[in-house]
Amino acid sequence: MSPVQVIEIYDRDGVRNALEAIGCDPAGTAVMNNKGVHRLLRLGPLTPQAANLLKQEMLAKGGDCALHKNTCAFSVESTDALLMGTLRQFERVCQTLRRQPFGLAEVGQRIEQVLRQYDRACSRSKAAQVLDCRGKSLVLGRQTRIMGILNLTPDSFSDGGSYPTVRDALLRMEAMVAEGADVIDIGAESTRPHHRPLSAEEEMERLLPFLRELVVNCPVPVSVDTYKAKTAKWALEAGAHIINDIWGLQYDDEMAAVAAHYGAPVVVMHNRREREAGDVMRAILAFFDHSVQRAIDAGLPEEAIILDPGVGFGKTHEENLAVLDRLGELRVMGKPVLLGASRKSVIGNTLDLPVEQRLEGTLATTALAAARGVDLVRVHDVQANRRVATMIDAIVRTGAKDEPMGVGTQDEAMNAGGGDR
Template identity: 50%
Template sequence: MQLAATRIGPRWFHWGQRTYVMGIINVTPDSFSGDGVGDDPNAAVARAEAMVAAGADLIDVGGESTRPGATPVDVETELARVLPVVQRLVEQLPVPISVDTTKPAVAAAALAAGATILNDIHGLRAHPEMARLAARHEAAVVVMANMRGYPHDDIMTAVLDQLRQSIAIADRAGIPPERVIVDPGFGFGTTPVENLTMVRSLHQLKCLGRPILIGPSRKSTIGLVLDLPVHERVEGTAATITIAIDRGADVVRVHDVPVMVRVARMADAITRGWTPPGE
């Protein structure tokens, strides 16, 4: 199934032609990767500007850490962290702004401020009204499979089951297929072996007929395989997204944008084809 091109915010996305890079902005004090900018909107905006200058196609802003064991935050705290940053990024950057949230109130405020993607780690399944919000604003959604508290035997069967539920919710809300981006949930209630299987088997998600996103950046599975701390996982992340692109990833969500833009470009040249300049 060939997905239609779609406009998300200020940009067109031609799924299947190349890999798009999503830069991560954590406006939190407790990001697992240690790159949170706390409550400093200026630092968040500066980091996002640098990412776009380095080639990021989208920026994802999160105000609540989703790492295992993170302390939950209330709606007011998350809004205070996210909204000033989203407002400024929408005004200043020529790329779509995504908000990473599980809360309908935060999603509604961010969309009203100009965000054009909702990134929901519960895949709309916890709050189906998130889908209606996205449809009302003609926004895209990233729907994730999440194995936390979800008993399963075969990881890919479980991922596909959850993502089909998410797609059904999005369909009922009227969100077009090309704006429903599926994420297998690398590191969300999954074992290291399951995470590696997920990347190796990513092509199985193609049967869903939706763009595919994966976010392995700096995660603990890479650290475990390589026996490296979080800030030394760039090469492991690069290897992981290279395989993911070969297996069909359309979007890679990353911290280290300059390096991963180059990695994605090279992987695309090999997997999707390349024409030398001037030909």
């Protein structure tokens, strides 16, 4: 008897490939493409009237909708909804919702937008996005990019005090670029727990001598890690290309306007002073919605925004692990995603290791990020992470052919049945 396969498919490209592999007629492939991808969506809060009507529409189209157990009796004020269906079923439901009351027309529009953004981000052959970094370009989407960390602080948790002179910093920058760094991220204020905050003047006094030399000599974009608008303004006037804000444009009300004025892309990181109860990913997405709206209101183009879930910031150990496990959910925002987990406490606490022994744990997070479609990883050890990301990209990203590490030979193909034991 021939084997029965369970085929793991994540997007319409995968469905199309599976249909073509069995010789399906092109017309049939076009009809069935949206039927082979299933999505689970959570949304809300909805009134009982809206929720019951939404459930009715999902059931009528062959999907399903889970609600609070008391929704049908109208004994709750609101409920979240868990929608289950194929892309084709959601397409038909959204068409119907356009004519429905209780705010469901807007719900349908939002579902369409989110599915469209998520579908684009999931595609293994997604189009490249060229990020304009104030005169330098960074191509995202085709392979996992590496942001090399260059801390100019005397007290950072990992490499504080390692580059006391401009020459030391330039040599480290050159080494990271040679190892495969696509961006160099510099910071002058430590953000480790219980750090001493610096004023903008203190931060720039420490940063400026290094920054002036780096932007002249660095062949890749230079990112400045700051959450202060005054520091960002000075850094951009000195030639910095990207602003990396650990408070996601929500600490300093002027930050978004400064980035927009100078045409600088921003990394918007999730952070919080106090942990709220509930699902951490919903909190992150709500935070990002607010940050993105701030950026748009200030005149910053949506394509200039990169999202960072903020591993290690305002989260418990369990929440940090959950964020790493659920990185793919960030694709609903339709924005490039950056992960910064290098040598962090989530690795140290999991493996019970000090900072200097966390390379393997960091590489595991980089492999996971690349497999989940993350666009950039912010790391200390550039070469090792570059190699891991390149290998994962070759497996999971159809378009990851920008910088091949090597080409297989006919002899290798003939010996493919062997093992490495």
